Amino acid sequence: MSEMLPGPRLLPLVDAPPPERRDAARNRELLLEAARRLVHQHGAPGVTMDAVAAAAGVGKGTVFRRFESREGLMAAVLNYSESEWQGAVMSGPAPLGPGAEPWERLLAFGRSRLETTLVHAELIRAAGRAGGSRSFAAYSFATRHVHYLLHELGVTGDLPLLAVALLAPLEALILDQQVTVEGFPLERVYAGWVDLARRIVGVRT
Amino acid sequence: MSEMLPGPRLLPLVDAPPPERRDAARNRELLLEAARRLVHQHGAPGVTMDAVAAAAGVGKGTVFRRFESREGLMAAVLNYSESEWQGAVMSGPAPLGPGAEPWERLLAFGRSRLETTLVHAELIRAAGRAGGSRSFAAYSFATRHVHYLLHELGVTGDLPLLAVALLAPLEALILDQQVTVEGFPLERVYAGWVDLARRIVGVRT
DNA sequence: CGGACAAACGGACCGCGGTCCGGTTCCATT
DNA sequence: AATGGAACCGGACCGCGGTCCGTTTGTCCG
CATH class of the missing domain: 1.10.10 (Arc Repressor Mutant, subunit A)
Incomplete structure (x- = not known):
């Protein structure tokens, strides 16, 4: 022994x-x-x-x-689908990818996120809040990216919260309500988001 | 005949x-x-x-x-609970109710909505998006109220969308993530929301 | 008051998400 | 190669949300 x-x-x-x-x-x-x-x-x-x-x-x-549960499985499928988009943001062509000015990147991000969310809406619903705390990668990724862009733009304040404020109106639940139920055209929703971004970041062109 | x-x-x-x-x-x-x-x-x-x-x-x-479905029943229960809050907003004492300046009312509204959402979080989850298009009264009520306050404050722009932008970060899903999962103190979340409101409405004290 | 029809009732029934446990398979160690 | 045990496998089983349909009840007319 x-x-x-x-x-x-x-x-x-x-x-x-x-x-x-x-x-x-x-x-x-x-x-x-x-x-x-x-x-x-x-x-x-x-x-x-x-x-x-x-x-x-x-x-x-x-x-x-x-995969723990049905939601867990769906979250895995969703994650797989979103990983392509994440790649485009991290290392794809500008203006979504690196290389453009932060403000341009933010605009491209908003539009891209808007479309991606609508495409995956069904899956997002099915995934719920998969597994609780370990929120699936997409949420955390998007938050960190916006946080980074805001920082790059010299925005001051509670950046984590401002990032969430910018992302919240792009959440599937809300988008679905606006586009599907209330029938707002996509362009209008996007324009509204740009306006929001302008107000949060500060005056712009 | x-x-x-x-x-x-x-x-x-x-x-x-x-x-x-x-x-x-x-x-x-x-x-x-x-x-x-x-x-x-x-x-x-x-x-x-x-x-x-x-x-x-x-x-x-x-x-x-x-009641159509489980979600429908839960939505009915939720609606019942929220009707008290709606009464407070519409005809309760200032600053939440009428009588105060719009900006004060907006601040009171944010705080009150924040707390109410957290209290009812469980029920809101269970209600899902009850019955589809006929989204339960609370959502539409809050939206209209904020829309009205923004108008009163002389904000220009796409008011329906700005109202949603202001309400989205107070949605149960997001609040739950921030408070329960990430552990942000409630005061911080509220302060962040006030900051957001300031940026949307325009400069303030 | 009586009769007829639509609407509401109740509970047996179904499908699906999720659990449980006896048997099997893989891997480390000797 | 043999062996012990942990991790994994499969499918019978359970509870719950939701549907269906034969029966009962309310309401409107003559």
């Missing part, structure tokens, strides 16, 4: 999440792909968990072990 | 909704009351439709005929 202590191989002060077994990882891929396909075919509300499990050739329990 | 035309008793150009039968009205009351009681006792997520039906001494089908 009292051997030479081999010394800790790793010191997991904060417990590292144990790695995923090979079959588990494989099934996660299978499931995500099947889910993406089915959502594309039948729309998010028309996809049942049993269907996803069957399409992936896997038991239902497995679906829930890999 | 060719009698004297008795003349139309009513001319329902827009079809009037046929009146509710007496037992139907009674059951609606019974159900709403039972639902309010159960929600108060067990919290919105812990209330099942069967339980509400049983508590009201009524069949389950009746619940769904009177």
Whole structure:
């Protein structure tokens, strides 16, 4: 028993999440792909968990072990879709990507976010607030990006809150209400957002 | 057949909704009351439709005929709760109610709305977007009120959109994220909102 | 008062999200 | 290669939201 202590191989002060077994990882891929396909075919509300499990050739329990809940699965699909957009913002062509003036980037961001939200509206609804605290990547990403742009523009104040104020009117719930229910044309909504941005950032052209 | 035309008793150009039968009205009351009681006792997520039906001494089908869906029922309960607040805004004491300067009223409105939203957060979640287009009264009421205050303050621009921009950061989803998840103190969120209002309305004290 | 029709009622029934647990598979260690 | 145990797998099972349809009740007329 009292051997030479081999010394800790790793010191997991904060417990590292144990790695995923090979079959588990494989099934996660299978499931995500099947889910993406089915959502594309039948729309998010028309996809049942049993269907996803069957399409992936896997038991239902497995679906829930890999992705917590239906919302979790939808959030994963959504994340996958949004990652393309995130790439465009981080390293795509200007003015959305880097290279343009911050104000131009902000305008491009608003328009792009507006459209992306509407395209993914169904999925966003289905994802709910997936898994609670670990809010899915898109929200946090957008917030940080706007925060950065505001900083770049020399805006002073509580930047995290101002960033949220700028993003809130672009939330799916609200956009859906304005565009689908009240019938505001998209251009009007965008123009309104630009006006808001102008007032928050300060006077502009 | 060719009698004297008795003349139309009513001319329902827009079809009037046929009146509710007496037992139907009674059951609606019974159900709403039972639902309010159960929600108060067990919290919105812990209330099942069967339980509400049983508590009201009524069949389950009746619940769904009177209130479309679970969300519909929750929206009705929510509406009931919010009507008190609406009264305070419309005819309560200043500065929330009439009598104060528009800017003071706006500030009072923001604070009050912030608190009310947090109190009703659970119910708001459960209500979803009850019944689709007929968005429950609170949303439309708050929007109109802010619209009015902005007008009173002499703000120019697309007022309906600016009103929404001012209300969006007070939406339950967003507040919940900021307060519960990110742990921002309530005072900070309110101060941020005041700052936003200042920027939208124009310079102020 | 009586009869007829529409509207409302109730509860059996269905589909889906989510859980549970006995059996199986992978990986580390010897 | 053999072995022990942890992680994973599958599908039977459960509770709840929502629907359906045969029966009852209210209301309006003659």
